[in-house]
Amino acid sequence: MTELAKRMKTAEPSIVRELYKVWTLPGMHSLGAGNPSLKTFPVKEMEEISKQIYEECSRDHSMVDAIFSYGVTEGDDPLRKELKKRYMEYYKNGNPKTDDLQIFTGAQQVIDLTAKCFLNSGDVVLTEEHSYSGAISAFWGYEGKVVGVKTDEEGMLPDALEEMLQKEEHVKLIYLIPTFQNPMGIVTTLDRRQAIYDLAVKYDVMILEDSPYFELRYSGEYVPSIKSLDKTGHVIFAGSLSKVLTPGVRLGFAIANKNVLAKLTVGKQCQDMNNPGYNQRIAARYIENYDLSAHIQDCCTLYRSKRDTMMNALEKELTGKATWTHPEGGFFVWLTLPSHISGDEFTRYLIDKKKLITVCGSAYRPDGSDVNAIRLNFSVPSEEEIQFCVHLIREALEEWVDKA
Amino acid sequence: MTELAKRMKTAEPSIVRELYKVWTLPGMHSLGAGNPSLKTFPVKEMEEISKQIYEECSRDHSMVDAIFSYGVTEGDDPLRKELKKRYMEYYKNGNPKTDDLQIFTGAQQVIDLTAKCFLNSGDVVLTEEHSYSGAISAFWGYEGKVVGVKTDEEGMLPDALEEMLQKEEHVKLIYLIPTFQNPMGIVTTLDRRQAIYDLAVKYDVMILEDSPYFELRYSGEYVPSIKSLDKTGHVIFAGSLSKVLTPGVRLGFAIANKNVLAKLTVGKQCQDMNNPGYNQRIAARYIENYDLSAHIQDCCTLYRSKRDTMMNALEKELTGKATWTHPEGGFFVWLTLPSHISGDEFTRYLIDKKKLITVCGSAYRPDGSDVNAIRLNFSVPSEEEIQFCVHLIREALEEWVDKA
Numbered sequence: 001m002t003e004l005a006k007r008m009k010t011a012e013p014s015i016v017r018e019l020y021k022v023w024t025l026p027g028m029h030s031l032g033a034g035n036p037s038l039k040t041f042p043v044k045e046m047e048e049i050s051k052q053i054y055e056e057c058s059r060d061h062s063m064v065d066a067i068f069s070y071g072v073t074e075g076d077d078p079l080r081k082e083l084k085k086r087y088m089e090y091y092k093n094g095n096p097k098t099d100d101l102q103i104f105t106g107a108q109q110v111i112d113l114t115a116k117c118f119l120n121s122g123d124v125v126l127t128e129e130h131s132y133s134g135a136i137s138a139f140w141g142y143e144g145k146v147v148g149v150k151t152d153e154e155g156m157l158p159d160a161l162e163e164m165l166q167k168e169e170h171v172k173l174i175y176l177i178p179t180f181q182n183p184m185g186i187v188t189t190l191d192r193r194q195a196i197y198d199l200a201v202k203y204d205v206m207i208l209e210d211s212p213y214f215e216l217r218y219s220g221e222y223v224p225s226i227k228s229l230d231k232t233g234h235v236i237f238a239g240s241l242s243k244v245l246t247p248g249v250r251l252g253f254a255i256a257n258k259n260v261l262a263k264l265t266v267g268k269q270c271q272d273m274n275n276p277g278y279n280q281r282i283a284a285r286y287i288e289n290y291d292l293s294a295h296i297q298d299c300c301t302l303y304r305s306k307r308d309t310m311m312n313a314l315e316k317e318l319t320g321k322a323t324w325t326h327p328e329g330g331f332f333v334w335l336t337l338p339s340h341i342s343g344d345e346f347t348r349y350l351i352d353k354k355k356l357i358t359v360c361g362s363a364y365r366p367d368g369s370d371v372n373a374i375r376l377n378f379s380v381p382s383e384e385e386i387q388f389c390v391h392l393i394r395e396a397l398e399e400w401v402d403k404a
Numbered sequence: 405m406t407e408l409a410k411r412m413k414t415a416e417p418s419i420v421r422e423l424y425k426v427w428t429l430p431g432m433h434s435l436g437a438g439n440p441s442l443k444t445f446p447v448k449e450m451e452e453i454s455k456q457i458y459e460e461c462s463r464d465h466s467m468v469d470a471i472f473s474y475g476v477t478e479g480d481d482p483l484r485k486e487l488k489k490r491y492m493e494y495y496k497n498g499n500p501k502t503d504d505l506q507i508f509t510g511a512q513q514v515i516d517l518t519a520k521c522f523l524n525s526g527d528v529v530l531t532e533e534h535s536y537s538g539a540i541s542a543f544w545g546y547e548g549k550v551v552g553v554k555t556d557e558e559g560m561l562p563d564a565l566e567e568m569l570q571k572e573e574h575v576k577l578i579y580l581i582p583t584f585q586n587p588m589g590i591v592t593t594l595d596r597r598q599a600i601y602d603l604a605v606k607y608d609v610m611i612l613e614d615s616p617y618f619e620l621r622y623s624g625e626y627v628p629s630i631k632s633l634d635k636t637g638h639v640i641f642a643g644s645l646s647k648v649l650t651p652g653v654r655l656g657f658a659i660a661n662k663n664v665l666a667k668l669t670v671g672k673q674c675q676d677m678n679n680p681g682y683n684q685r686i687a688a689r690y691i692e693n694y695d696l697s698a699h700i701q702d703c704c705t706l707y708r709s710k711r712d713t714m715m716n717a718l719e720k721e722l723t724g725k726a727t728w729t730h731p732e733g734g735f736f737v738w739l740t741l742p743s744h745i746s747g748d749e750f751t752r753y754l755i756d757k758k759k760l761i762t763v764c765g766s767a768y769r770p771d772g773s774d775v776n777a778i779r780l781n782f783s784v785p786s787e788e789e790i791q792f793c794v795h796l797i798r799e800a801l802e803e804w805v806d807k808a
Contacts, residue, residue: 001637001663002576002610005546008521011670034474038465041472047458054451061442068445068652070438105509105676112675116545117412121525138674141520142409172406206406233405248472248681259405266415270542271516271675272509277652279680 007121007143023357031389032357033380034182034331040299041246042286049285053278067277073269074261075103075253076280082287083239083253093227093237094255102261103275104268107212107252110238112138113267114173114208117260119144124171126164126205128156130334130364130373132182135175135210144173146366153325155181155188158195165203174200174207178226179214180330183364183375187328193226200234212240212252213330215296218304220328233257241283243331244296249279303331309383310376313390321397324376331379334361335393337372341400344370349400354392411525411547427761435793436761437784438586438735444703445650446690453689457682471681477673478665479507479657480684486691487643487657497631497641498659506665507679508672511616511656514642516542517671518577518612521664523548528575530568530609532560534738534768534777536586539579539614548577550770557729559585559592562599569607578604578611582630583618584734587768587779591732597630604638616644616656617734619700622708624732637661645687647735648700653683707735713787714780717794725801728780735783738765739797741776745804748774753804758796 023030056063066076074080084101088094094101104110111134119125121143127136129151139146147168150160155178165171174196178188188196200207209226227237237255245251254264268274286292310333314324318335325334335358337346347360361373378386427434460467470480478484488505492498498505508514515538523529525547531540533555543550551572554564559582569575578600582592592600604611613630631641641659649655658668672678690696714737718728722739729738739762741750751764765777782790 001661002522002608004667005520005522005524005527005576007524008667008670011667036473038468038473041468043458043461043468043472046472047461050454050458054447054454057447057451064442064445064447068447068450068650069440069442070646070651108674109676116409118406118409120409120411123409134673134677137670141671141674172409204406242474246472247474250676250678250680257405263408263412263415266412266541267545269538270512270545272513272654273538274654276654276680276683279682 007141011137011141028355028357029385029389029392030357031376031378031381031386032359033377035247035380036243036299036331037302037379040302042290042295045286045290046282049282049289052285053281067281069277071274071277071280073265073274075275076277076284078284078288079103079251079280082284086287086292087239087253088255091225091228093225094230098233098257099255100258100261101253101255102265103280104252104254104264105250105272105275106242107210107238107240108134108138109268109271110236110252110254110264111135111208111210112141113264113271114206114236115139115142115144116267117263118172118206120170122170124168125173125175126161126168126171127175127366128177128181128184130183130361131175131366132177132210133363136366139175148366151184153186155186155192156196158192158199161196162199165199165205171203171205174205175210176207176226177210179211179223180216180327180332182213182330183332183359183361184334185325185327185330185332187220187223190223193223194229197226197229197235201232205234207235208238209235210238212243215244216300216303217329218300218307227255233260236260244292244299245283245286249283251275251279251283303379306378306383306386309386310378310390313387317390317394318397321394331377333376333378335374335376337374337397339372341372342370343373346396346400347374350393350396353399354396356389356392411545415541415545432759432761433789433793433796434761435780435782435785435790436763437781439651439784440647440703440735441706441783444706446694446699449690449694450686453686453693456689457685471685473681475678475681475684477669477678479679480681480688482688482692483507483655483684486688490691490696491643491657492659495629495632497629498634502637502661503659504662504665505657505659506669507684508656508658508668509654509676509679510646511614511642511644512538512542513672513675514640514656514658514668515539515612515614516545517668517675518610518640519543519546519548520671521667522576522610524574526574528572529577529579530565530572530575531579531770532581532585532588534587534765535579535770536581536614537767540770543579552770555588557590559590559596560600562596562603565600566603569603569609575607575609578609579614580611580630581614583615583627584620584731584736586617586734587736587763587765588738589729589731589734589736591624591627594627597627598633601630601633601639605636609638611639612642613639614642616647619648620704620707621733622704622711631659637664640664648696648703649687649690653687655679655683655687707783710782710787710790713790714782714794717791721794721798722801725798735781737780737782739778739780741778741801743776745776746774747777750800750804751778754797754800757803758800760793760796
């Protein structure tokens with residue numbers, strides 16, 4: 001094979017994405033998912049909208065054009081309009097004079113293109129201590145150096161962040177999932193958000209606020225986004241319809257300064273030109289004709305119960321044996337094992353001996369190093385399955401202690 | 405704004421993509437399109453398939469999963485199976501032992517990811533003398549140096565190619581659209597294909613064969629792909645459903661050595677994870693349940709007539725005033741103006757004075773330099789419109805000569 005580019009020589013498929021291939025094997029249990037429950041997808045409503053759209057195509061050529069031809073890279077107008085109303089006006093993200101909202105292929109594409117726009121080879125991205133593996137891979141893909149910053153249950157520590165901003169040369173980006181973080185399930189407090197934003201301005205570093213879960217809150221109080229604090233254009237807000245509508249539409253969006261969006265647009269032209277018209281129009285019509293907020297509340301009711309079941313199961317099975325985060329929303333719990341247990345080995349043991357898939361903590365470490373922690377998902381499994389899987393973890397932990 | 409990465413500092417939106425915004429203005433005529441005719445889209449058939457899919461979702465959870473959840477990055481199995489039958493088995497692209505076919509977001513994403521996988525900053529991509537602007541931009545996006553190689557009506561000249569392979573350091577990629585080239589409308593002869601492939605092997609350089617138009621042949625004889633000559637894994641074949649089904653599904657594919665595909669997959673995970681399930685299943689079912697070859701023959705009947713109309717109009721209006729290519733398929737004619745006329749200025753004149761959109765030749769030049777040529781599209785306008793637009797070009801040419 002012709003020599004690969006430096007950036008791709010050591011690139012391997014993400015562990016999490018590769019798990020999709022394993023967990024369809026018969027008899028596997030899983031707390032490894034990262035996706036929403038199929039039960040939340042408004043399939044009937046989308047079927048209804050789809051019928052309308054095809055019906056309109058039969059009498060309106062401009063609808064055929066919108067659905068089946070190429071479209072503008074910035075996104076389909078009706079969807080942009082609905083998302084602006086919700087995410088810019090209602091949630092107060094972005095300054096309407098200087099900022100705008102554009103459609104991308106999931107928040108994932110916003111991450112990739114932000115990296116493309118800001119990272120020269122060797123430039124540094126600072127992330128929470130454990131962070132989304134798909135983002136870390138994207139930063140590596142542009143030869144970024146990804147460094148985790150000390151993080152506790154209230155988010156990234158501003159002092160630790162400032163230390164890194166002083167120590168590391170060429171820091172260009174702070175990547176954060178401040179609300180219901182993946183993998184830790186934590187929420188960055190408002191004070192921390194403000195402090196982190198102030199540091200970004202002080203050191204002239206961009207913040208990429210990745211927030212696909214923020215509307216899935218099951219308890220506690222709403223915390224405004226970092227983007228809502230942004231007065232200087234330093235924050236790119238990446239949102240997604242994957243968790244509140246369906247991942248299958250592959251629709252996300254960015255709210256950012258117009259000059260930043262112009263550059264992301266150039267990148268998107270090269271990657272995929274535009275999102276499919278059908279998917280954009282289905283999503284727009286859903287928001288126009290149905291009540292997305294009410295739908296999200298229904299999702300929250302389902303997930304709240306699952307979250308509670310997992311919290312109760314962990315308390316019942318693992319008190320004194322491990323510690324865990326207490327998420328107020330999102331999909332994930334971060335389980336910290338006794339310090340002598342390798343997360344990598346324990347994850348492998350769970351798969352081999354218990355037929356249980358979880359994700360090893362190292363998958364979320366910018367340096368890929370082993371850590372005594374695993375990520376548990378509660379959005380996908382049934383409550384019975386959650387209880388059973390947590391029991392399997394208890395068994396494995398007890399066997400592990402006996403083994404040692 | 406925080407300092408941009410070097411690769412993005414001078415990046416501007418593609419001229420062609422930006423035209424989409426201009427030509428919706430009232431009263432504009434256009435030979436500027438790059439897309440297929442709306443009339444070719446099998447909307448009724450897709451409506452029928454869509455109904456079936458939603459109906460199946462109501463009784464089969466695995467269908468909900470396939471359509472609305474995340475999917476594997478490599479692509480939905482039913483679509484891969486259909487495309488392999490057609491493009492690997494029937495058209496003999498790729499060795500079934502060493503090669504495979506995977507789904508991407510248009511051929512565009514294959515281009516972007518090929519660049520990502522093979523180009524270090526400053527590495528060279530050799531293209532036909534005039535080439536697809538969206539590919540040139542993608543190569544620039546990884547700081548590639550793009551160099552056009554002398555090309556005539558039979559394709560890129562092998563001698564000129566070898567000269568460049570010797571002269572330029574770090575050539576990593578030869579990018580070709582060998583069949584119904586964009587923008588020139590030409591077909592690379594089989595002898596040239598073999599000679600170019602042999603040079604790629606000799607100098608260990610990858611070939612990216614971008615072939616979205618090859619099935620749209622209106623006259624002349626089928627020429628086997630470069631990929632079908634590939635014995636060494638040096639050729640990546642990028643195909644697309646945009647021109648034979650609809651661009652709106654945003655579906656393309658790559659046929660390449662499995663090791664190359666593994667790297668493209670890592671890149672795709674970072675960019676957009678996977679294509680939307682709905683779009684993939686609609687396309688798969690269309691190929692399963694309908695006759696794609698017959699559909700393409702219908703498309704060819706429509707386009708052949710438009711091509712003939714454009715050829716006749718050019719002959720009638722511009723004989724002795726300009727020269728043009730005689731495409732046997734695809735969407736484009738390359739019109740060469742008298743050598744003293746600037747393609748950039750003439751294009752601007754056509755828009756301002758004749759309300760006619762064409763694309764200036766410089767949009768397809770790796771060095772962006774002005775050239776006495778413009779690209780004409782015949783797939784979108786009606787035959788009456790084609791005749792009228794060619795007449796407008798004649799008027800503009802005559803006024804230009806008077807002006808001088």
